[in-house]
Amino acid sequence: MRVLYIDDDRINSLLFVEACRFAGGVETETAASGAEALELVQRWRPDLLVVDLHLPDTNGYALLPALRAQLQAPTLPAFLCTADETAVVAGPAQEAGFDGCWSKPVDLQSILAELARRGGHNEHSGLDRN
Incomplete structure (x- = not known):
């Protein structure tokens, strides 16, 4: 599975990359x-x-449609990542x-649990992942 983590906080990016490395079978890039x-x-x-809100x-809300359009993948799975209170941003994130x-x-x-859950066949890349 290939995961793009977008966050301007270098520490958060490093933690995410290391967690994915530990999980195995996950290739990451950061921006x-x-x-x-x-x-x-x-x-x-x-x-x-995985897109940081700020x-x-x-912002993440504007970036997601631009990324999906550029990739020509309107249903590419995406998660918003934020330090804001998730109860406040969960509704707008879903919208x-x-x-x-x-x-x-x-x-x-x-x-890691979410990545494992999504670790089966991916329609966007045609890759089988374990």
């Missing part, structure tokens, strides 16, 4: 801004997106097309 994420997906196609050049909302600091066990 620190919306522009960097849009440039990255021109050459690397993720199976799942980025230096945009914006996110599959769920994760709070910061990230709960690595929940993330």
Whole structure:
């Protein structure tokens, strides 16, 4: 499974990458801004997106449709990640097309469980994952 983690906080990115490495079978890339994420997906196609709500050049709500459009993948699974109170942003996140909302600091066990749950065949890449 290929996961793109978009967050301008380097520590959060490192924690996420290490958690995915520990899980095994997960290839990760990170981006620190919306522009960097849009440039990255021109050459690397993720199976799942994790998008920070507050980025230096945009917000997660605006970035998700741009990423899905560029990838031509309108149903690409995506999770909003935020330090804001998740009860407040969960509704708007769902309306914006996110599959769920994760709070910061990230709960690595929940993330690993979600990645494992989604670890089967992915229609976007055609890859089988274990």
